[in-house]
Amino acid sequence: MRHLLFSAAALLAFAAPAHAETVAISGGRVVIGDGTPPIEGGTVVLRDGAIVAAGSNVAIPAGARTIDATGKWVTPGIFAGFSRIGLSEVDAVKGTNDKGGGKSGFSAALDVAPAIDPFRSPIAVNRAAGVTRAVVAPEADSKIFGGQGAIADLGADANPVTKARAFQYVEFGESGAGQVGGSRSALHTAFRAYLREAQAHAGGNDAFDDDLLKIEDARALQSVLRGETRLMLHVEGANDMLRLLELKRDFPAIKMVFVGASEGWRVADKLAAAGVPVIASALNDLPASFEMLSATQSNIGRLKRAGVKVAIGMIDDRDSHQLRYTPQYAGNLVSLQKVPGATGLSWDEAFATISSVPADIMGVGDHLGSLKPGKAADVVVWDGDPLELSSAAEKVFIDGVEQPLGNRQNRLRDRYRNPVEGDLPKAYDR
Amino acid sequence: MKGTFRWSLLAAPLALVACSNAKEAPKTASAASADKPAKVDKNPFPSTYKAYPGQATAIRNVTIFDGEGGRIDNGVVFFSEGQIKSVGGPETPIPADIAVFDGDGQFVTPGIIDIHSHLGDYPTPSVDAHDDGNEATSPTTPEVWAEHSVWPQDPGFSRALANGGITTLQVLPGSANLMGGRSVTLKNVYARTVQGMKFPGAPYGLKMACGENPKRVYGAKGRMPSTRMGNLAVNRQTWIKAQEYKKKRDAGKDYTRDIGMETLAGVLDGDILIQNHCYRADEMAIVLDMAKEFGYKVTAFHHAVEAYKIGDLLKANDVCAAVWADWWGFKMEAYDAIPENAGILQNSGACVIIHSDDENQIQRLNQEAAKALSNGRRMGFQISDADAIRWLTYNPAKAMGIADKTGSLKPGKMADLVLWNGNPLSVYSRPSKVWVDGALMFDASDPKKRPVSDFELGQPGEGDVK
Numbered sequence: 036m037r038h039l040l041f042s043a044a045a046l047l048a049f050a051a052p053a054h055a056e057t058v059a060i061s062g063g064r065v066v067i068g069d070g071t072p073p074i075e076g077g078t079v080v081l082r083d084g085a086i087v088a089a090g091s092n093v094a095i096p097a098g099a100r101t102i103d104a105t106g107k108w109v110t111p112g113i114f115a116g117f118s119r120i121g122l123s124e125v126d127a128v129k130g131t132n133d134k135g136g137g138k139s140g141f142s143a144a145l146d147v148a149p150a151i152d153p154f155r156s157p158i159a160v161n162r163a164a165g166v167t168r169a170v171v172a173p174e175a176d177s178k179i180f181g182g183q184g185a186i187a188d189l190g191a192d193a194n195p196v197t198k199a200r201a202f203q204y205v206e207f208g209e210s211g212a213g214q215v216g217g218s219r220s221a222l223h224t225a226f227r228a229y230l231r232e233a234q235a236h237a238g239g240n241d242a243f244d245d246d247l248l249k250i251e252d253a254r255a256l257q258s259v260l261r262g263e264t265r266l267m268l269h270v271e272g273a274n275d276m277l278r279l280l281e282l283k284r285d286f287p288a289i290k291m292v293f294v295g296a297s298e299g300w301r302v303a304d305k306l307a308a309a310g311v312p313v314i315a316s317a318l319n320d321l322p323a324s325f326e327m328l329s330a331t332q333s334n335i336g337r338l339k340r341a342g343v344k345v346a347i348g349m350i351d352d353r354d355s356h357q358l359r360y361t362p363q364y365a366g367n368l369v370s371l372q373k374v375p376g377a378t379g380l381s382w383d384e385a386f387a388t389i390s391s392v393p394a395d396i397m398g399v400g401d402h403l404g405s406l407k408p409g410k411a412a413d414v415v416v417w418d419g420d421p422l423e424l425s426s427a428a429e430k431v432f433i434d435g436v437e438q439p440l441g442n443r444q445n446r447l448r449d450r451y452r453n454p455v456e457g458d459l460p461k462a463y464d465r
Numbered sequence: 466m467k468g469t470f471r472w473s474l475l476a477a478p479l480a481l482v483a484c485s486n487a488k489e490a491p492k493t494a495s496a497a498s499a500d501k502p503a504k505v506d507k508n509p510f511p512s513t514y515k516a517y518p519g520q521a522t523a524i525r526n527v528t529i530f531d532g533e534g535g536r537i538d539n540g541v542v543f544f545s546e547g548q549i550k551s552v553g554g555p556e557t558p559i560p561a562d563i564a565v566f567d568g569d570g571q572f573v574t575p576g577i578i579d580i581h582s583h584l585g586d587y588p589t590p591s592v593d594a595h596d597d598g599n600e601a602t603s604p605t606t607p608e609v610w611a612e613h614s615v616w617p618q619d620p621g622f623s624r625a626l627a628n629g630g631i632t633t634l635q636v637l638p639g640s641a642n643l644m645g646g647r648s649v650t651l652k653n654v655y656a657r658t659v660q661g662m663k664f665p666g667a668p669y670g671l672k673m674a675c676g677e678n679p680k681r682v683y684g685a686k687g688r689m690p691s692t693r694m695g696n697l698a699v700n701r702q703t704w705i706k707a708q709e710y711k712k713k714r715d716a717g718k719d720y721t722r723d724i725g726m727e728t729l730a731g732v733l734d735g736d737i738l739i740q741n742h743c744y745r746a747d748e749m750a751i752v753l754d755m756a757k758e759f760g761y762k763v764t765a766f767h768h769a770v771e772a773y774k775i776g777d778l779l780k781a782n783d784v785c786a787a788v789w790a791d792w793w794g795f796k797m798e799a800y801d802a803i804p805e806n807a808g809i810l811q812n813s814g815a816c817v818i819i820h821s822d823d824e825n826q827i828q829r830l831n832q833e834a835a836k837a838l839s840n841g842r843r844m845g846f847q848i849s850d851a852d853a854i855r856w857l858t859y860n861p862a863k864a865m866g867i868a869d870k871t872g873s874l875k876p877g878k879m880a881d882l883v884l885w886n887g888n889p890l891s892v893y894s895r896p897s898k899v900w901v902d903g904a905l906m907f908d909a910s911d912p913k914k915r916p917v918s919d920f921e922l923g924q925p926g927e928g929d930v931k
Contacts, residue, residue, distance in 0.1 A: 127677075127796035157794060273925075301925060320628075320929060321589045321824055322620055322921065328590075329926030332628075352825075356794040363832065366892030373886055374895055375910045424835040424892050427843065444793070448805045452844065454776045454813060461774075 055084035055435030059095040060416060063104030068111040068390035068405035070383050079109050081412035084435035089406035102430065104416050110386065111405050112167025112413035112431065113421075115358040116314040116393035117294050117348025120169045121151035121158055121187060121195060123355040131155075134355065137177030143229075143259075144251035145182025147173045148199035153192065157356045159442035162189040164359035165421065165428035167413040168197065168403055170314070170348065170393065172267065172294075175206035179214050179226060183255055184267065186399055188413070190433040198399060202265040202292065203255065208275050208326050223278065230286060233257050262288035265398060267314075269350060272326030273298040280309045292396055295350050296338075297330040303341035312396040313338055314348035317364035335368055335388065336378030346393035365389050366422035385422065411435075505722065507731075510612060512663035514652055516902030521545030523559040524884060527568030532575035532858035532873030536851040542573055544880035547903035552874045571897065572888055574854050575873050576632025576653075576881030579827050580740070580787050580861040581767050581820035584622055585615030585636050585651070585659070589824060590920075599639035600646065604683050604690055605703050607671060608725030609646035611638050615659045618918040621824040623928055626653050626907050627915055628828035630883035630896040633664060633872075635865050637672045637767075640742045641682045643690070643700050645672035647728055648740055650865055654901050655916050668866040670764070671732050673700075675743035675752060676798050697751065704759040707733060738764040738866055744798035746774035753782050765864040767820060770802035776813025785816035785864040789826075790833040790840075807834075807856065808841020811848050818864060819856045830857050835890035850890055879903075 058081045065077030067089060078093035079086065087096070095101060124131035133150040151171055152158075161169075168188050175181030181204035186197040205211070205226070212218055215225040232247045233256035248256070258264040266289050270276055276293060283289065293299065294314045299306060306313060315335050322328045338345040347364055349357070365388055371379025380388065394404025403411050412435035419426035431438040450464050457464075522544055529540035531552060541557035543550045551557055559565060586598040597614035600606045615636055625631035631653045638645035648670035651662040675696065684691030690699050707729030713720040714730060731737035739756070743749045743766045756763050765785040766772060770793065772779060772786035779786055788810070793802035810817045819834045821827035838853040862872025871879045880903035887894035899907040908914035921928035 123794075125794055125797055125800055160793075298925070318825065318828075320624055320828075322924070323589050323591050325590055325592075328921075328924050329929075331926055331929040333929070353792075353795070357791070359791075363836075363892055367829070367832075370893045370895055373893070376912065422892060424832055424890065425839040427839070444803045447801055447803050448809075448844065451773050451809060454774055454809065 055081070055412070057082040057096055057099040058102060058432070058435070058437075059099040060102045060104050060109050060414065061095065063107040063109040063416065065089055065406065066108065066110040066386055066421075067407065068387060069407065070387040070391070072383050073108075077109070079406055079414060081414060081432060081435045084412055086406050086408055086410050086412050086414075088408055102416065107429065108417040108419065108421055108426075110415050110417065110421055111390045112415050112433065113165050113358070113361050114390050114393045114404050115166055115169035115349065115361055116346040116389070116396070117350045117354065118169040118171055118358050119174065119355040120161060120171055120189070120358055121153065121155055122147060122171065122173075124155045124157070126355060134174040135176030136173065136182065137175065141182070141249060142175075142178040142180035142252050143182060143203055143255040144249065145173055146200060147171055147182065148185045148196045151185060151187050151195045153190070153195040156443055158189050158195070159191070160356070160444055161358040162191070162431060162433075162438055163428065163440040163442055163445075165415040165417065165431060166358045166361065167415070167431065167433050168394070169358060170201075170397055172202075172204045175204060175211070175214070175269075177214065179206050179211045179222070180204070180229070180252065180256075181206060183264070186397060186403075188433050190436065191439050192436075197403070200255075200258075200264060201397060201399070202267045203259045205266065205268045207268045207270040207279065208272055209324055211269075219275070227285070230256060230260060234260055259289060260286060262290050265290045265292050267292045267294055269295050271295045271297045271324070273301040273329070275326065276302050277305060280305060280311065283309065294348055297327040297334060299343070300331065300334045300337035300341075301329055303338050303343055306338070307342035312344040312346070314346045314350075314393060314396060316350055316352060317347045318367055319352075332367070332371060333378040336371060336380055339380060339384060340378060344392060344396055345388065346396055347388045348393070361389050362422045363424060366424070369422065382422070505727065510610075510660055510663075512665045513658065513660045514654070514656065514663055514665055516547045517654070517904035517906070519547060519880070519900065519903035519905060521560065521563040522566065522900075522903070523563055524566045524568050524573060525555070525559065526570065527884070528570075528572045528888070529874065530572065530574045530851045530854040530889075531875070532855060533875070534849070534851050534855050534859075536849065540573070542874060542882065544882070544900070544903050547880055549874050549876050549878050549880050549882075551876055566884070568884065572885040572894070573874070574630070574883050574885065574889055575858040576871065576883055576899065576901065577630045577830055577857045578861040578865070578872060579625070579631055579634040579821050579830060580765065580818055580864055581822045582625075582634040582636050582827055583639065583822065584625065584634065584824060584827070585617065585619045586611050586638065587824075588616045588619035589621055599641040601639075601641035601682055604642050604679055604699055605644040606638075606642050606646050606725065607644045607728040608723070609638060610649065611636050611647060611672075612649035612659050612663065614638075615649065615651070615662075617656055617659050617662055618920050620918045620921050620928060621827070622653055622655060623916045623918060624824075625827045626899055627909075628895065629830055630885070630889075630899050631827060631830070632881040632883070632899065632901050633862070633865075633867070634827070635670060635740070635861075637670070637740060640672070640674035640678045643674060643679045643696055644703065644729075645674060647737070648672055650867065652901060654906060655918065664867060666867075666870065668736060668738055669728070669731065670738045670740040670865070671728055673739060673741045675741065675748040676745060677796060678742075693748070697755065700755060701758070703729070704755070708759065732761050733759070735762070738864070740765055740767060742767050744768055744770050746771040749775060750778060753778070753784070764866075765818065768822065770799050770806060772815070773803065773806045773809040776810045776815045779810070779815040780813055783816075785818050785860060786810055787818040787820040787861070787864070788837075789822070790819065790837040804836065804840040805844055807837035808844055808846050808848060811841060811852060812844075812846045816860055816864070817856045818860045820861070831889040831894070832892060835892075838890065850888070853890060
């Protein structure tokens with residue numbers, strides 16, 4: 036295989052949507068998604084798959100299909116900051132679960148892009164809940180390098196991958212240590228050895244130790260070392276985060292993103308100073324392990340206050356099926372504002388953690404994550420406050436294409452609306 | 466997410482309060498003779514829970530959900546001596562000399578009850594040394610009791626109280642086994658011993674499990690059961706033995722005590738409630754017939770993700786369905802789960818309970834109920850907010866056999882209640898105060914009224930108490 040050009044721009048393959056129309060959604064409460072307050076009675080115009088304009092006093096183009104959103108909320112689609120959507124249909128049914136792959140012998144080279152299956156039902160179910168884009172990560176199930184994750188859309192089409200090989204996923208902390216020999220000293224040694232091996236290989240050094248890395252794995256890590264592919268590290272403990280920040284001294288070009296980060300608040304100033312962004316679990320507040328002793332629901336709020344760029348992700352939390360929890364989690368961070376002693380987020384900040392901020396963190400913020408002109412037209416019309424439990428998505432656009440919202444859960448619902456069998460068995464009711 | 470191994474559905478039998486010594490040997494002159502069986506102590510680990518002191522308190526100007534489907538706007542609730550004294554509208558009399566809170570538009574509900582928890586027997590931190598929920602060495606272990614695994618220092622109890630308003634919970638063994646052992650019902654009040662948390666007078670439950678888990682666990686060991694038909698065969702053989710045991714015991718003749726059989730005989734007596742983990746509709750129907758065959762009652766099916774397919778059958782059999790709002794797809798028997806499960810059940814007239822089986826979701830059962838409610842309403846069903854609160858209060862109390870003591874705001878019941886800083890069915894609301902037996906055990910505005918388990922004391926963050 037020839038060297039690939041790991042240029043971020045070259046990898047941003049935004050396929051032209053097939054049926055993107057010109058649409059004007061007017062009269063609703065418009066949320067741009069960048070942390071600014073909602074705009075009452077705003078208009079959002081989409082054309083050729085992109086946002087043309089969003090806000091007050093927006094002219095409706097001639098010939099546009101108009102949608103009256105009076106009394107509704109209009110927002111960017113939910114951008115799930117961490118997930119494994121599309122990699123599994125039924126988690127415990129092995130043949131349907133493509134999250135891992137480390138037993139193949141490959142590690143950093145593994146690429147989730149071809150495994151993201153747009154025809155799996157979790158895609159349709161979460162699309163119906165207003166989730167339009169997601170970070171899709173592999174599981175590092177036998178080596179610390181899980182492989183290359185992607186940015187995907189949840190559209191009802193055959194092309195789910197927005198950006199392949201968008202990041203390299205690494206399991207750090209307790210589970211990473213367990214994978215390389217059972218201690219953190221082994222973890223740090225092995226991790227740096229892998230990176231140096233990849234570096235040496237890039238420099239033409241033939242003394243390549245194939246026991247450490249396969250050639251394909253080394254190539255995948257070279258784009259990480261050049262800073263072209265983000266290095267996403269699952270790390271929970273405060274000390275593990277501090278020690279990882281030191282990695283920059285030896286590998287200055289690496290762009291790190293921390294995911295999990297339950298104890299992030301304890302080192303928030305250091306994270307802010309280092310400019311390392313965080314994709315955190317919103318509500319983990321239990322000492323589930325000894326690296327999460329100080330887990331708190333105030334983590335994201337405190338990180339934000341310290342100046343860290345922080346988004347919500349669902350690591351280790353039903354990451355292949357329940358991205359629809361994302362707005363609920365954001366809403367909970369808003370509720371913390373009323374809890375004495377807790378640190379939450381304003382509504383506007385909370386919505387940004389599930390739209391523009393994760394897109395920015397993953398390097399696709401120029402194209403995704405908000406309703407600013409020129410961005411991909413991922414738009415959701417909600418029947419109420421999108422963070423509230425009683426609200427639902429009524430219309431979902433991805434790349435300007437209005438999406439079907441049906442799925443097999445709806446079909447089961449309709450079949451069993453009245454559970455009693457009628458003139459024919461339920462199997463005939465469709 | 467923890468392994469599917471611990472996802473256990475329990476069915477809680479509805480009936481009866483355990484009347485502990487009612488069925489003991491007749492008090493005849495010969496009762497003391499040497500060949501009579503030893504007197505069986507049905508309560509060898511008795512509750513030592515005692516309510517903490519509380520002030521006589523009234524809360525006025527609140528919206529009250531009474532737990533039994535009632536709603537009072539601008540209401541008053543008055544409690545003292547650990548008991549609810551009166552609940553009503555603004556005219557409800559309040560004694561002159563007691564503490565009165567102005568709820569200022571806040572909401573009051575009964576204490577939230579989780580019928581399905583593993584706090585204590587799968588505590589955090591989730592280290593191997595704490596894996597005490599599944600005695601996965603035999604497919605039937607009715608002889609084990611969850612209370613002997615509960616670690617009363619689980620930090621999860623504090624989060625369930627502070628964020629979820631949980632005042633009572635049933636801790637169950639896991640679902641590796643067809644018969645997993647006895648459950649224990651706890652007051653959500655920290656104590657040095659599990660006995661100090663035990664809900665006084667609550668009946669025991671027996672955890673049973675259908676489906677994938679038992680057959681997977683034992684099939685993998687090369688032993689029975691390895692199929693669903695194997696599951697049923699082992700269950701039925703075991704119930705036959707239990708019937709024989711009960712017969713010998715009831716005859717008053719000498720017999721060798723067997724603590725597993727004592728539990729099963731307790732089920733046949735109606736003293737111990739069946740809490741049956743069962744996902745699929747067809748399997749629930751099989752279990753109902755098995756229960757009839759052996760003369761016991763299933764009180765509740767837990768994790769009943771397909772209950773919506775048989776709402777009529779569950780209603781006819783007076784069996785509750787304890788469900789999640791929307792979990793699905795994590796294993797094959799959860800594939801047909803839908804978010805309208807609770808709504809369809811409610812519309813079918815069946816008994817609905819929202820449960821957690823999770824140390825995180827127990828902190829927001831109110832939110833799970835809110836999602837289930839909204840999904841039901843979106844089908845056009847008329848379900849009130851007060852109905853949804855019932856799913857978290859009176860209905861689980863009924864299925865745990867304690868509805869005469871807690872689960873609703875009725876005079877004479879335990880003063881277990883939550884003051885919420887907004888509608889508990891909103892994502893933006895949290896408990897502001899929680900009382901258990903009339904004692905203020907959590908107050909969001911008072912750091913001294915937030916418990917910290919021994920495990921978290923002196924740790925960074927110290928249980929997030931600020």
